[in-house]
Amino acid sequence: MPKSFSTLRINPARLFDSFSALSLIGATGDGGVNRPALSEAHLAARDWFCAEAESAGLDFHVDGAGNHSAVLTCQPSNLQTLLLGSHLDSVSNGGRFDGALGVAVALEVLKTIKENGINLKFDLEAIDFTDEEGTLVGLLGSSALAGRLHPEALKNPRGGRQNLLEGLARAGLSEAGIFTAARPKESLAGYLELHIEQGKRLERMGIDIGIVSAIVGIRSYRLGFIGRADHAGSTLMTDRVDASLGASAFTLAAREIVMGDFPGCVVNVGRMDFAPGAFNIVPARVDLSLEFRSPDEEQFEKMDTALMACAKEQVTRFDLGLEIECFEKHAPNAMTAKVQQVFADSCEDLGLTHVSLASGAIHDGQSFDGVCPIGMIFVPSVDGASHAPREFTKWEDCVNGANVLLQTVLRLGRG
Numbered sequence: 001m002p003k004s005f006s007t008l009r010i011n012p013a014r015l016f017d018s019f020s021a022l023s024l025i026g027a028t029g030d031g032g033v034n035r036p037a038l039s040e041a042h043l044a045a046r047d048w049f050c051a052e053a054e055s056a057g058l059d060f061h062v063d064g065a066g067n068h069s070a071v072l073t074c075q076p077s078n079l080q081t082l083l084l085g086s087h088l089d090s091v092s093n094g095g096r097f098d099g100a101l102g103v104a105v106a107l108e109v110l111k112t113i114k115e116n117g118i119n120l121k122f123d124l125e126a127i128d129f130t131d132e133e134g135t136l137v138g139l140l141g142s143s144a145l146a147g148r149l150h151p152e153a154l155k156n157p158r159g160g161r162q163n164l165l166e167g168l169a170r171a172g173l174s175e176a177g178i179f180t181a182a183r184p185k186e187s188l189a190g191y192l193e194l195h196i197e198q199g200k201r202l203e204r205m206g207i208d209i210g211i212v213s214a215i216v217g218i219r220s221y222r223l224g225f226i227g228r229a230d231h232a233g234s235t236l237m238t239d240r241v242d243a244s245l246g247a248s249a250f251t252l253a254a255r256e257i258v259m260g261d262f263p264g265c266v267v268n269v270g271r272m273d274f275a276p277g278a279f280n281i282v283p284a285r286v287d288l289s290l291e292f293r294s295p296d297e298e299q300f301e302k303m304d305t306a307l308m309a310c311a312k313e314q315v316t317r318f319d320l321g322l323e324i325e326c327f328e329k330h331a332p333n334a335m336t337a338k339v340q341q342v343f344a345d346s347c348e349d350l351g352l353t354h355v356s357l358a359s360g361a362i363h364d365g366q367s368f369d370g371v372c373p374i375g376m377i378f379v380p381s382v383d384g385a386s387h388a389p390r391e392f393t394k395w396e397d398c399v400n401g402a403n404v405l406l407q408t409v410l411r412l413g414r415g
Contacts, residue, residue, distance in 0.1 A: 005410045006349055008116060010108045010402045016395065019104040022048055022088075023096040032389025033096045037089040037131035037140070038066070038167030045088040049103065049128050056111045058126075064177035065144035066130040072110045074120040074413070080189035081123045082409065084109060087132035087141075087364065094133075095391020101379075102194045103128050105402045109409055120413030122189040129364045136164045140178070142364035146371045147182035154178070190339065190373035191365055192408065194401045196393050198361050200384035208352040208400050210378030211343045215359045215366045216293040217300045217332035223250070223311055226321035229276060229284035240282050246314040246322075247272055247286035253310050258292065262303050266360060267292040295332050295358035333366040339375030339412070346407035352400055377404055 025048060026033040026041030035041040046068050053060040053070030061069050068088075071081070086102025106126035113124065130141030136159040143149040154175055157164045168174065197203075202210050227243030251269045258267040271289040292307060294300040308324065315322040340356070347354040357378070365374045379401040382392040 005414065008112065008406065008410065010112050010399070010406055012399045015104060015108045015402060018052060018108065019101065022100055022104055028093055028389060030389040031096065032093055032391065033090050034093050035088065035090040036092055037133060037135040038171045042089050043171060046128065049088065052107055057114065058110060063145065063181040064179065065141045065181035066171050066173050067141040067145060067181060068128040070107055070110060070126040072114050072124040074123050078121065078123045080187060081125045082189040082412065083125050083127050083191040084405065084409070085127035085129065086193050086195060088128045089131055089133050089135065091133050091387050093389065094387050095389060097196045097391050097393050098198065098386055099132060101196060101393070101398060105194045105405055108402055109406045112406060122413060124409065132364050135159050136167055139362070139364060139367050142367035144178050144181040145183055146367040148367055149178065185371050188372040191368045192405060193363060193365055193376045194405050195363060195376060195378055196386060197378040197381045198384070198386035199381060201357060202378060202380040203382065203384065205355060207355045208397065209347050209354040209404055210357045211340050211354055212335050212359050212376035212378060213340065213356045214295040214335060215333045215363055216295045217297065218291060218293050218328060218330045218362060219304060220328040221290045222325040222327060223288045223290055224323035225286045225288065225315060226323065227282070227284055230282040232280045232282050235282060241319055242282050243286040243320055244274065244283040246318045246320045247288050249317065250288070250311050250314045253314065254307055257306050257310060258303065261306065262294065262299060264358065265292065265294040265299065265303055267307065293360060297332050300332060330362065330366065333369040335375050336373040339373050342408050342411050343375060343377055343404060346404045346411060349407065350403055352404065377401060
């Protein structure tokens with residue numbers, strides 16, 4: 001890469017002003033933002049995106065899935081586009097960095113390359129994907145663009161059918177139109193994303209940049225532990241068929257299994273629903289929401305088998321019945337080796353420390369696994385906080401990540 005390109009940097013003051021303006025949209029007053037997908041606040045953030053793109057002289061367009069894009073045409077003869085971006089939607093009362101920083105940095109990279117008159121072998125597109133967080137569907141925009149969205153996902157969305165229809169109406173979108181967002185594989189040169197880590201690993205190690213090796217796979221189940229309702233005062237402890245015992249024992253055992261046998265993986269019981277749910281009735285049923293994650297497919301399958309065996313062991317132990325319902329299965333997604341290496345080379349040239357690590361959260365990049373080259377970098381999260389107003393990343397780290405993304409785009413685009 002020519003020396004002049006290796007010394008090129010983003011404009012940190014411009015990026016700060018841009019990101020600060022974005023952070024005011026949907027601000028909650030305690031440092032966070034509330035911009036659920038296709039809410040009024042989210043649509044206002046997308047208006048900001050449009051204004052930023054147009055003021056920078058970038059082409060702007062919205063596709064059928066509502067993905068918002070700023071495009072820099074590098075050469076008229078280019079047949080492929082490199083996507084850079086993330087998402088502007090947030091969880092309810094979330095943080096201002098999650099997703100949004102990646103969109104702001106993508107725009108800044110395009111602005112920097114445009115003002116320096118650099119031509120690359122592909123066009124560049126800064127993109128804000130629709131509903132990454134799953135308020136309505138989850139990875140809606142990226143999976144639609146990658147041609148991987150199934151109609152069934154819209155019929156029974158995780159956020160509720162009515163909420164989806166109302167959101168689409170607010171954004172001027174239609175169900176049929178969503179599927180028109182799909183692009184040919186050959187038109188995509190790749191997808192790169194900068195994101196906050198949402199964990200403590202980088203901060204604890206004192207490392208500047210995390211180069212993502214894989215995005216974890218996720219499985220979600222509802223386990224129904226079935227017992228028998230009885231009077232809680234007159235039924236002896238030895239005579240009870242108490243569904244809560246099986247659910248509670250499973251929760252504790254699942255933690256021990258994953259911590260002992262599956263390092264680097266996580267398990268979570270996020271909800272228990274008791275029925276009848278009264279002080280004076282032995283629980284007849286407990287429905288438990290289970291989720292577990294792993295970056296390795298083989299390990300993922302073994303963990304699944306171990307956890308389901310554990311659930312069956314507990315119902316036998318307490319003489320209960322068991323119902324198992326699977327809700328979600330996402331396989332682990334490996335990042336492209338070549339892109340990881342270019343990220344590492346960029347870090348080295350910038351004098352930044354880096355480490356390879358897996359992402360414990362899902363991201364839009366997994367929609368493009370097998371479609372085009374994909375790569376992702378993390379910048380440190382202070383105290384690992386995310387999905388909360390206290391979410392914070394030091395500005396120096398934001399700028400470092402932006403420069404790594406810029407240099408990686410230049411390296412990929414020149415040779």
